[in-house]
Amino acid sequence: MADDVESKLTEMNIEAKEEEESEDFVDPWTVASSSVKGVDYDKLIVKFGCNKLDQDLLDRMEKIIGKPVHHFLRRGIFFAHRELKMVLDMYESGKPFYLYTGRGPSSEAMHLGHLIPFIMTKWLQDAFDVPLVIQMTDDEKFLWKDLTSDEARRLADENMKDIIAMGFDPEKTFIFSDFEHMGQSEAFYRTVVNTQKLVTFNQVKGIFGFTESDSIGKIAFPAVQATPAFSCAFPEIFNNRKDVPCLIPCAIDQDPYFRMTRDVAPRMGALKPSTMYSVFFPALQGSQSKMSASDPNSSIFLTDTNAQIKNKINKYAFSGGGATVEEHKANGGDCDIDVSFQYLRFFLEDDERLEQIRKDYSSGELLTGYLKKELIGILQKIVSEQQKRRAEVTDETIKLFTTPRKLKYDY
Template identity: 70%
Template structure:
């Protein structure tokens, strides 16, 4: 969502990083001696471990207390690790990168984040409880990880409902197709479970992280709301809000923000998000604002002050740190923990090493692109898993696991059998890269044209209706 420096970024030299590490080690010992809160100790330890990784990367040596680095202990090459090296993927709310052309290793990420895999048993259960064929994002492992989804389904089977919460950080007027993923899936969840939804537009966050005016951030929020509405959400069950507007208008929301802030220490947010002493205090307090919509009492107009309605958050896995923090705080302030469904990243056109970015026009297919722009971007920039010559490709076949056009089809092509046939034909060499790209272009062009048509129908009055705090239609 935003650009953020890593924990060791503030250190210009190995000695500075060594001193930071020493101070952090002292901090951990002090907290343990004082028998501090477990979550605070864990966060401090996590920061210490991250700093040790940074130190090893910078110096090529393990950190040893009392052994400061020598002058020549800097590793000169910070480039990609050699083949076979197990380079850990970078995944946080601001940066996503990997050295693997197939993309982030999501199985490892589940272990690292401590979430649970969305397995066939869970997908079958969602089908049984909802009475609907599972969405292609579930069938294909695009939503691949969860926290407490079984618990949400248990409650729903006993006629205890829940609500949905997702969001968007509005950093530009135009959204790209990758931004649609959580909204497409959230709309499906809203439809099959017939439940209310709140959508947070974090215009305050974008102001704190980026070189933008408050006015621009708020304007982007309204423009992005039009694209979100164009996904087809039910106005009678959906509330979209800008932080800059809603927080000042609803005391209950701000009171929850303050409760969360009181139960999270500076050390914890440093450990979770990598904030440094040079970050503005707005960034340090922001996670509480992203946490607050997880609690039903933040929306008195919708839930009439009830505190016990559970929240389910569909989001990309890079947002999970916010909600690990939220789930830690929830029982301490008397609220149910939010449940989560995590999606994979939508890869950049140039390859799955990074996610698609709104700041790089050639890495993204924007919802404003014309059919011709879209066709040119796919043909020119989409990373190919094919061979260098037609003869080679026919003989050896292509690799769909690294081919961006094929990856995009797994997100947007509805027919499972057709997708599998494309995979087999590409792998065998029967289907050429140019033909695969043509299938993608013919899939995306009508989808984006339809989106643009629906967006044109969204008036300022429609946006105002969605963004007005009000009761929603549902039964609890």
Template identity: 70%
Template sequence: MSSNGEIEIGDLKIDNEDDVVNPWSVTSASQEGVDYDKLIKRFGSSKIDSELIQRWEKVTGKPVHHLLRRGLFFSHRDVHTILNLVEQGKSFYLYTGRGPSSGSMHIGHLIPFIFTKWIQDIFNVPLVIQMTDDEKFLWKDLTVEETTRLALENAKDIIALGFDVEKTFIFSDYTYMGQNSEFYRNISRIQKCVTFNQVKGIFGFGDSDVIGKIAFPAIQAAPCLSTSFPDIFGTAKVPCLIPCAIDQDPYFRMTRDVAPRLGFSKPALLHSTFIPALQGANTKMSASDTHTAIFLTDTPKQIKNKVECLDKNLQSFFPVRRLKQNA
């Protein structure tokens, strides 16, 4: 903490009363949840406005997805560049991912994947999905074998959404790293472009963090470089679009700095909001706490019990809001 009462998180300085949003923690000081307008300003991204939505519809000739129209995807980086490519008859590919820390995904995890499927369908483009089992081993109290197993189980949930099997590649870091030398070569190229001080500044790593955490961001960055997938793209340098929750943005802020130095386009991004935890909007659904979320493997009885608890939370929350409004 700095002397003026600010909390320092990576390259961001925020007041004690501000929201904390990073790849490993999402909490809000407000019962109403994360202030996304303030987050856009802090992260330096662009708000998805009516102009972008209208242009998207003009380029595609179809209405935008309801997740975009209703603001669940609210922020972006360089999406106009992707639409320019489409207008020019050029291609791009999609990249998103999942860090497997539970045997099943919950409904909050589905948001980026549902939207990614719609983008794949409407533009007929390739998609790569990274299962970061290595990340969860480094950050969670899980064994390598357990994260490998969870990656397989989560991949089943993703496959069930109905992605184009001819244009979708799902891979585990542990498995793919040993099979594809180009993937690891790009990881090494990225690692050489980022200093220890830079990665500490972006992610807030401390001196006591294990070296695996320091090295990991390059692994999540590598799928943004199309040559990491020679079986799909060969040596072509194809632009990339990443739909993801905004807590993953620090990885790609780093990548956007590195990519042009390696001869690639900066990856474009579409950021989603979070599905609030069942206990309240001041944090998101978490795979680490089964009580905060509705999982895809929950039984009807479990879902009923969780919804009943949610209803009680809402009843206790909204009277407080009314009192504040009348004060």
């Protein structure tokens, strides 16, 4: 009897340890999963306390805009939200919202994963015809990375070129560097300080895991990322109004910032921002790996040539297929872990074509080589077109987007 109890306790301890080891870790700087399929997003929704982007919300959005929603929404790539319904309610009652997203410029060349929030943001801006502010957090990268402030500022300008090249309208879009804008706008800095005054060290310690060894710059930074969610930070655009709702499309690792922002908002007499969250874009080596600017083989960069894209996909893209052709034809491929298929989910717009590829690959009829060939052609086209548009972005173009000004909207 004692042996049975001891055996049962041992089994329970092993199960608990396995569960602990399989627990995903996600914060704004680190994403780690022990599962070959990557992060368990259903668990993450529960852990963060946000809501699933369900079909009812997507149907409602389609009804409002009068056209199908973006394939990122149809396929669950943007999968969670906070109070999206509130933004849609206000929009339907004639109160337009604005969009806010951002980029931390830690590398000269952006990769495909960096494009995801901007693709979604541009679609939302076009579908709803609303203003957009884009924050370049060069100050954050200076604080967290081994970069000088001059280098972080330069990288912000380089990344702006790629963002602008995606086709944003300067009459509807304001892009700003924190380093530059903080000294230009009293209203922006006042909003930063007002936010800082309402957040204690204990709060940011609990949310972000800061310790006494972290610089005071890191501890103060969350208020800077929170500030663009308040319309009063942009008096030129919103005529000093505090009541213009904000929608933030971003990856779910940024949720801690906006949980803090939403907590502060009522005490500032402002509206809580709404959010839409995307899944993570997998590294070429699989969902357990992390894309890194220091590892050029972990992703497809926007500076890659056609030959580099072909080589990276063929050589590094993790396959969900069988070890041999015979095994693959017998058992089929696993689309949930195959990186080429996952990339097609992001960049192949044709739903019927994607579903046919999924069926054929899962059945073993379609081999990994064909899947990679299909992806290579799509990515080469996307990257080469992006490069052509980027080459046309001049310093004057950047100035057009970054000058504080009234946009085309009346408030």
